[in-house]
Amino acid sequence: MKLSRRIFTLATTAVLALSTSVAFAGEALDRVMAAGSLKVATDANWAPQSFINDDNKMDGFDVDVAREVAKRLGVEVEFVTPSWDIITAGRWNGRWDLSIGSMTPTKSRAKVLSFPAVYYYTPASVAVHKDSPYKTLAELNGAKIGASTASTFELYLQHDLTIDAEGVPAFEYQLTTDQRKSYKDGTAAMDDLRLGDGVRINAMVGSLPAIQAGIKSNYPLRVLGDPVFYEPLALAIDKGDTEFNDKLAGIVGDMKSDGTLTALSIKWYGIDYTISN
Amino acid sequence: MSEPIIQMIGVNKWYGDFKALTDIDFTVNKGDKIVVCGPSGSGKSTMIRTLNWLEAHQEGKIIVNGHEMHAKMKNVDAVRMDVGMVFQHFNLFPHMTVLENLKAGPMWVRGVKEDAAHKTAMKFLDRVRIPEQADKYPGQLSGGQQQRVAIARSLCMQPKVMLFDEPTSALDPEMVAEVLDTMIELANDGMTMVCVTHEMGFAKAVADRVVFMDEGKIIEENDPHSFFDNPQNPRTQNFLSQILQH
Amino acid sequence: MLFADTVVPDPAVHKPKVMAIMVAVGFVLFSLMGLNDTIFGEFMRPVIGEPKESGLFGNLATGLVISIIFTINVVLIGFLPFRAQVFVVWIELLALFLAFFYSFGLDFTFIRSKVWFMISQGVFTTLYISAISIILASIVAIFGAVAKLSSNGFANAIATFYTSFFRGLPLLMQVYLIYLGLPQLGYVIDAVPAGILALTLCYGAYMTEIFRAGIQSINKGQWEASRAMGFKFGLTMRRIILPQAMPLIIPPTGNQFIAMLKDSSLVSVIGVWELMFLARTLGNKDFKHMEMLITAAMIYWCLTMVLEVIQSRIERHYRTVSH
Numbered sequence: 001m002k003l004s005r006r007i008f009t010l011a012t013t014a015v016l017a018l019s020t021s022v023a024f025a026g027e028a029l030d031r032v033m034a035a036g037s038l039k040v041a042t043d044a045n046w047a048p049q050s051f052i053n054d055d056n057k058m059d060g061f062d063v064d065v066a067r068e069v070a071k072r073l074g075v076e077v078e079f080v081t082p083s084w085d086i087i088t089a090g091r092w093n094g095r096w097d098l099s100i101g102s103m104t105p106t107k108s109r110a111k112v113l114s115f116p117a118v119y120y121y122t123p124a125s126v127a128v129h130k131d132s133p134y135k136t137l138a139e140l141n142g143a144k145i146g147a148s149t150a151s152t153f154e155l156y157l158q159h160d161l162t163i164d165a166e167g168v169p170a171f172e173y174q175l176t177t178d179q180r181k182s183y184k185d186g187t188a189a190m191d192d193l194r195l196g197d198g199v200r201i202n203a204m205v206g207s208l209p210a211i212q213a214g215i216k217s218n219y220p221l222r223v224l225g226d227p228v229f230y231e232p233l234a235l236a237i238d239k240g241d242t243e244f245n246d247k248l249a250g251i252v253g254d255m256k257s258d259g260t261l262t263a264l265s266i267k268w269y270g271i272d273y274t275i276s277n
Numbered sequence: 278m279s280e281p282i283i284q285m286i287g288v289n290k291w292y293g294d295f296k297a298l299t300d301i302d303f304t305v306n307k308g309d310k311i312v313v314c315g316p317s318g319s320g321k322s323t324m325i326r327t328l329n330w331l332e333a334h335q336e337g338k339i340i341v342n343g344h345e346m347h348a349k350m351k352n353v354d355a356v357r358m359d360v361g362m363v364f365q366h367f368n369l370f371p372h373m374t375v376l377e378n379l380k381a382g383p384m385w386v387r388g389v390k391e392d393a394a395h396k397t398a399m400k401f402l403d404r405v406r407i408p409e410q411a412d413k414y415p416g417q418l419s420g421g422q423q424q425r426v427a428i429a430r431s432l433c434m435q436p437k438v439m440l441f442d443e444p445t446s447a448l449d450p451e452m453v454a455e456v457l458d459t460m461i462e463l464a465n466d467g468m469t470m471v472c473v474t475h476e477m478g479f480a481k482a483v484a485d486r487v488v489f490m491d492e493g494k495i496i497e498e499n500d501p502h503s504f505f506d507n508p509q510n511p512r513t514q515n516f517l518s519q520i521l522q523h
Numbered sequence: 524m525l526f527a528d529t530v531v532p533d534p535a536v537h538k539p540k541v542m543a544i545m546v547a548v549g550f551v552l553f554s555l556m557g558l559n560d561t562i563f564g565e566f567m568r569p570v571i572g573e574p575k576e577s578g579l580f581g582n583l584a585t586g587l588v589i590s591i592i593f594t595i596n597v598v599l600i601g602f603l604p605f606r607a608q609v610f611v612v613w614i615e616l617l618a619l620f621l622a623f624f625y626s627f628g629l630d631f632t633f634i635r636s637k638v639w640f641m642i643s644q645g646v647f648t649t650l651y652i653s654a655i656s657i658i659l660a661s662i663v664a665i666f667g668a669v670a671k672l673s674s675n676g677f678a679n680a681i682a683t684f685y686t687s688f689f690r691g692l693p694l695l696m697q698v699y700l701i702y703l704g705l706p707q708l709g710y711v712i713d714a715v716p717a718g719i720l721a722l723t724l725c726y727g728a729y730m731t732e733i734f735r736a737g738i739q740s741i742n743k744g745q746w747e748a749s750r751a752m753g754f755k756f757g758l759t760m761r762r763i764i765l766p767q768a769m770p771l772i773i774p775p776t777g778n779q780f781i782a783m784l785k786d787s788s789l790v791s792v793i794g795v796w797e798l799m800f801l802a803r804t805l806g807n808k809d810f811k812h813m814e815m816l817i818t819a820a821m822i823y824w825c826l827t828m829v830l831e832v833i834q835s836r837i838e839r840h841y842r843t844v845s846h
Contacts, residue, residue: 044800047808052801056640059808081804082714082794086703093706095713187807217810331747358753368748372766382752385762434752 028237029244032097037076039096040066044081045185048213048268049102061268065119066100068260069235072251084185085150088113092238098248099236102207104152107162115234116245117252118165120265120273123208123227124153126175127190130220132197137174137225143202145175146189149182152231153205163232171229175205190214193221207231209269279306281340282438282469283328288337290327290493297323298334299493305438305471310464312480312501313473315490316516321473324490325440328471329360342437358386361431361439365447367423369415375402375426376411382434394433401429405459421452425459432463439463441472475520481505489513534601542594549590550583559585561626629814637805638818645798646822652715652790652797653783656722661734661776663727668734669760682731689728695789697721702793718790726783733775737768770841777834781827798822 042050053059058079070077090112105115147153155161183189192200255261261274283305290298313321326332330346339346379398383389402408405425445453464483487504489497497513508514559581564574571577670682702717749759788799802819806812
């Protein structure tokens with residue numbers, strides 16, 4: 001009886017120690033440096049930011065940025081590909097160290113994640129089918145509009161988007177509809193839109209570079225109007241390690257000032273997205 | 278001389294509300310060959326199955342080989358090893374060969390080495406006269422052969438007493454004799470035996486005592502000569518007249 | 524086959540009435556499909572002229588011809604013996620199926636460039652995750668079944684709670700719960716172990732029933748004989764009961780494995796690079812998801828067909844052993 005109580009106490013202590021260990025300052029940075037490898041979570045389904053290339057390896061703008069960050073930390077880089085909602089849910093428990101996945105630092109995400117640095121901005125735009133009659137965004141009010149789930153685009157449609165980062169121009173909600181449709185990712189929304197205007201949806205909100213990449217691959221779509229908002233995209237880490245946070249902020253600052261980020265942006269998008277205007 | 282190996286003292290047993298055994302007093306001495314008979318439903322199978330406690334009794338005492346059988350007993354397996362049992366439906370292990378069936382008990386629970394177990398197994402297969410079937414599976418044998426294997430399997434455990442629960446009732450008629458012959462030989466070798474059976478010829482040939490049961494009670498117990506020629510109880514007389522009529 | 528009657532009626536498709544109905548229904552259906560802008564229309568060009576301009580007449584003519592060809596085909600197949608019938612219908616359905624995929628205008632060069640990676644990475648991962656999970660699930664199921672059959676209240680309660688819980692939740696939810704929930708208790712596990720754990724627990728719950736039924740199917744005489752020889756519970760279970768229950772347990776377990784092969788696709792959500800994950804991601808950059816999805820579908824299908832052949836052999840093997 002006494003022994004079993006003691007075992008119970010021991011077990012409870014161990015569990016508590018393990019579960020709280022995540023929050024110690026400097027822990028993530030120490031882990032990365034000790035392992036000599038930076039585990040980066042990124043989506044494998046998000047060309048051209050991150051995708052599996054012809055050699056079946058991870059590739060893309062985000063992946064290149066991650067490689068550069070790791071190089072400047074002096075460690076190897078390793079990629080893991082959990083689904084987007086798992087990354088944004090936070091509480092990574094040390095499964096991976098960093099997300100470089102074009103994440104918008106929203107208020108709700110800031111509750112579970114820290115955003116060390118914004119590394120570029122992408123315009124969010126509305127796409128419609130090539131043969132559809134729409135000329136202005138206002139015509140889409142009340143239409144069926146898709147966006148990837150748990151994304152800023154969906155939040156924009158829900159009129160629930162708060163972007164809290166420097167250098168982002170103000171925006172207003174130009175679309176109002178009750179008929180929102182959530183998709184696994186932006187590509188799935190484009191796949192439904194390509195079937196024709198209103199077959200499944202009338203329009204989608206997504207990242208302009210992704211839409212343009214689709215159009216280049218013969219998706220029968222066109223971009224409608226100007227970008228509806230600019231989303232700042234940031235590195236994200238689990239809450240609680242300020243040292244790691246500052247270190248990453250410094251690295252991204254350097255990459256901005258020495259032109260590395262601009263060069264990568266032009267390599268992947270043809271445009272410098274590291275400044276917003 | 279008379280050294281009791283099994284004793285039942287005032288045993289009562291119920292299945293729910295149904296009373297299966299009533300006030301059974303019954304003793305098996307070393308070397309006894311006892312035949313238990315009675316109409317179906319008389320409790321004779323139940324009685325023999327309480328002897329190694331495949332069935333539990335509720336009242337009275339059952340003492341086997343010096344151990345009282347009860348629900349909290351620690352060494353029931355040790356007691357059971359010393360009590361061989363042969364079932365109506367043989368209950369051989371169908372996924373094992375005849376030889377494996379015979380070696381299993383000694384090797385797994387008696388701690389006998391493979392060589393010795395093999396030797397014992399072949400000895401008893403010889404005795405039941407089917408050594409050539411050693412490597413076959415039970416399903417490939419006739420009913421009579423299977424029952425002889427079952428007897429040999431029990432013997433391999435070197436039991437102090439053998440229980441037979443209607444060993445010939447599931448057999449085709451032409452196979453009854455070969456099993457009875459085996460049992461008679463066993464009796465002649467001095468094995469202590471309790472047999473539930475309707476084979477009155479067997480009873481006459483080997484039994485020291487015949488027990489007649491009806492409605493869960495022992496009605497009459499006597500030596501075979503008196504039992505068959507001069508039954509005392511009218512129910513015994515009635516039973517005997519029925520089974521000896523044809 | 525069902526228990527066949529000794530009296531054999533003429534095949535239904537050889538009755539004139541049935542033939543007429545087939546032609547009529549086919550005519551309506553095929554006409555409604557508007558097939559004159561397809562390859563069928565091209566064949567009809569001598570009759571209907573330029574297929575695209577043939578309009579209603581073209582559609583009706585094409586529909587009639589196709590429905591007559593279809594009916595003749597069915598009537599002819601009706602004359603064949605059973606095995607030949609099965610074979611011919613299989614081939615025809617397969618051809619139709621391939622033609623259907625072919626009509627998507629898939630990029631086969633792209634498929635060829637990716638298929639090896641899908642097999643070496645995706646199929647390999649899918650297979651080893653499923654194989655490990657089915658083995659662990661069998662072990663869980665043995666304990667589950669014994670506990671469920673036991674007269675011990677604790678064991679029985681735990682086992683029934685376990686099976687009820689894991690059979691009551693969607694597998695996808697279990698994957699999420701284990702991957703996201705366990706770390707809250709301090710146990711951080713990677714995606715692959717989390718996936719294996721989820722599959723193990725879920726299938727273990729289903730297979731508990733298979734094992735329970737297998738164990739219960741063994742005649743109680745086997746228990747009595749074992750007990751009468753002084754075998755303890757564990758020994759009886761291990762050496763007497765389970766070996767005999769295996770012929771009843773293994774065939775449905777094979778079916779579970781085939782089902783698991785497909786259910787293992789659910790662990791793609793936690794980022795395991797198995798077949799389904801690759802099907803969703805490989806085509807992403809070039810917008811060739813249809814190619815990748817169909818390729819993966821074909822691979823899954825081939826895998827299950829191979830496994831079903833193995834499965835039927837196993838079943839036949841055990842059927843001959845047990846009788």
